[in-house]
Amino acid sequence: MQQQKIILVTGGAGFIGSNCVVNWVQSGTANVINLDKLTYAGNLENLAAIEGHAHHTFVHGDIGDRDLVSRLLHKYQPDAVINFAAESHVDRSIHGPEDFIQTNVVGTFHLLEETRAYWNARIKANPAEKENPCFRFLHVSTDEVYGTLSASDPAFTESTPYAPNSPYSASKAASDHLVRAYHHTYGLPVLTTNCSNNYGPYHFPEKLIPLCLLNALAGKPLPIYGDGQQVRDWLFVLDHCNAIQRVLEAGRIGETYNIGGWNEKTNLEVVQTLCRILDELKPRTDGKSYQEQITFVTDRPGHDRRYAIDASKLERELGWKPAETFESGIRKTVMWYLHHQDWVHHVTSGEYRHWVNQHYSEKAE
Structure with a gap:
């Protein structure tokens, strides 16, 4: 991405989008127009x-x-145009799938239609750009579109067939297919990225890491679905931002790039690691470990057992690999939350608190 390129970012006040926008603006790599609906x-x-x-x-x-x-x-x-805008929480999609269809499918369709009209105007004004386009539409998606893996299955690659298992992942799969179709049908110069589980600063506290971190500090149970042996690949959010920037700079038009952290961990391992760091940085007043607050709750319907990303194409073609290990990234994340309690207080009020209380009170065993 050349210095001071103009980028329209959608969903740039959310977790991943805001990290990327701040990173790019502060580094002087982009002039960002940030469109966000400001949902919860x-x-x-x-x-x-x-x-x-x-x-x-x-x-x-x-x-x-x-x-x-x-x-x-x-x-x-x-x-x-970089499209981060999405409803993204699986549990919310199970309780209320319509918002996911409207934003992730219908919203992406509307965005693609207007981008196609803009692209056509560009190439009409400058026909040479049709053969050598300077414009890109980058669609940010998820590894959940690929479905689930057994313990012995190879990691997801860009050619893994789609097999989504939740309303959320189905809606993202649909949006991915629309983006692909707009390239092959209309010639729109698109790129798609499918990332693994992100974590880091500004993560909304309905997701596993911030939820358990904040519950630990509040003396509340740390809810773990089922047996806690669900495996995810964990990607530090700023590594993800740098990968997206690299794909935008040098990715081949029409291609998909998987972005992963090479960090497969069970949910239980993640929470235990979180507790050990908190035991060190902010010990409980009674001297006990935060691990004593771990509570197993009823598993959610259709819970995928394992995700794993093979990000070797991105490293091979574009030279990207994550800078953070899980151990370094999770420590940075814990320290950020400990030092940003005002942000935590503001975000964990109102609608969010009501939803979490209702959701997990239904599942506690």
């Missing part, structure tokens, strides 16, 4: 570090608002 998971406090920055423009709006998207594209003439 979108938080302007995530962007406080670049408030008033000349190279960041925030726009409150929905990717499904085609008039707004069209105006932004034609006003700012971006060199790229």
Whole structure:
């Protein structure tokens, strides 16, 4: 990504999007137009570090608002669109799948349609760009579209067949297929990334790591689904941001790139590691380990047993590999939450607290 390219980012106030936007703006690599609907998971406090920055423009709006998207594209003439906007929590998709279809499928469709119109206008004004496009549409997706793996199965590659098992992953799979179709049918210069489980600063506290971290500090149970042996590959969010930037710079148009951390851990291992770090950095007043707060709850329906990403294509073709190990990344994450209690207090109020209390009170054994 060349310095000061103009990028329209959707969902840039959410967890992954905000980390990427702040990173790019502060490093001077992009002039970002940031479109976010500010649902429960979108938080302007995530962007406080670049408030008033000349190279960041925030726009409150929905990717499904085609008039707004069209105006932004034609006003700012971006060199790229990066689509982070998504409903992303599996449990929420089980309880209320409609929002996931509207945002992840219908919203992506509307965004693609307006981007296609913008792309056609670009190549009409400059026909040479059709053969050598400078513009990119980068769609950020998930490894969950590939389904589940057994303990002995090889990790997901870019050619693994799609087999989504939740309304969330099905909606993301549908959006991936739309992006692919808009490249093959209309020639839109697209890129798709499928990432493993992210963790790090600004992670909304409904997900495993921040939920258990904050519950531990509050003296509450640390809820673990089933037997806790579900395996995930864990990717530090800033490693993910750097990978996306590298794909945008040098990825081959029409290609998919899997982004993973090479860190397969069971959910129980993750929470135990979290507890050990908290035992060291902020011990319980009674001298006991936070691990005593671990509580096993009823497993969720259709819970995938194992995800694993083979990110060797990204390393082989574009030279990217993660800078953080799980041990270094999780320590940085714990320290960030310990030092940002104001953010934690603000985000864990109202709608979020009501949802978590209702959801996990139903499952506690």
